[in-house]
Amino acid sequence: GENVEQHPSTLSVQEGDSAVIKCTYSDSASNYFPWYKQELGKRPQLIIDIRSNVGEKKDQRIAVTLNKTAKHFSLHITETQPEDSAVYFCAASSPAGGTSYGKLTFGQGTILTVHP
Amino acid sequence: EAGVAQSPRYKIIEKRQSVAFWCNPISGHATLYWYQQILGQGPKLLIQFQNNGVVDDSQLPKDRFSAERLKGVDSTLKIQPAKLEDSAVYLCASSSDPGLTQYFGPGTRLLVL
Numbered sequence: 001g002e003n004v005e006q007h008p009s010t011l012s013v014q015e016g017d018s019a020v021i022k023c024t025y026s027d028s029a030s031n032y033f034p035w036y037k038q039e040l041g042k043r044p045q046l047i048i049d050i051r052s053n054v055g056e057k058k059d060q061r062i063a064v065t066l067n068k069t070a071k072h073f074s075l076h077i078t079e080t081q082p083e084d085s086a087v088y089f090c091a092a093s094s095p096a097g098g099t100s101y102g103k104l105t106f107g108q109g110t111i112l113t114v115h116p
Numbered sequence: 117e118a119g120v121a122q123s124p125r126y127k128i129i130e131k132r133q134s135v136a137f138w139c140n141p142i143s144g145h146a147t148l149y150w151y152q153q154i155l156g157q158g159p160k161l162l163i164q165f166q167n168n169g170v171v172d173d174s175q176l177p178k179d180r181f182s183a184e185r186l187k188g189v190d191s192t193l194k195i196q197p198a199k200l201e202d203s204a205v206y207l208c209a210s211s212s213d214p215g216l217t218q219y220f221g222p223g224t225r226l227l228v229l
């Protein structure tokens with residue numbers, strides 16, 4: 001089955017700096033890569049996602065890049081703010097056809113701390 | 117649009133007791149997922165429903181866990197008997213179809229003593 005590795009496990013930055021979180025996946029058939037933000041005691045919330053037919057997607061201060069050949073994707077947050085502090089999870093999903101049914105496999109998470 | 121609802125939000129039980137969690141997905145969402153999130157880890161899929169049928173329960177410990185979605189809307193997840201290692205947050209999520217965006221509920225925090 002799919003395996004997703006996420007790095008780093010913790011990331012500390014100063015307000016205004018950029019933050020980058022990287023993930024690798026094992027199943028070359030995976031075609032959907034969402035990123036979730038989870039604040040302490042809250043539900044995971046989708047912040048951005050990318051499908052395998054594009055290499056990069058941007059939404060204001062957040063961007064995701066995908067390299068299908070190398071099987072890795074990254075989250076980039078620019079101009080970080082204290083409210084960006086949370087746990088970030090990457091995930092990968094294979095197509096809904098076949099035996100995968102669109103199952104999401106999550107990385108281990110990155111604790112991002114933005115210092116004022 | 118109302119989000120995914122779950123209850124209870126918190127539950128404390130002793131080992132060997134049973135417990136049940138309830139989930140109401142976003143209206144019209146055919147696909148429903150139950151995840152287990154152990155502290156410090158990412159969510160792990162336990163079971164996935166498409167309408168009222170199970171499409172993936174490969175990681176569900178079937179000797180103690182069971183789930184149903186009888187009418188293709190609400191779902192319940194049951195643990196019987198509970199073990200200490202079942203202490204976790206149980207998240208329910210739904211999507212309009214498999215492979216599309218999953219929306220998570222607030223979760224049920226289970227502590228097994």
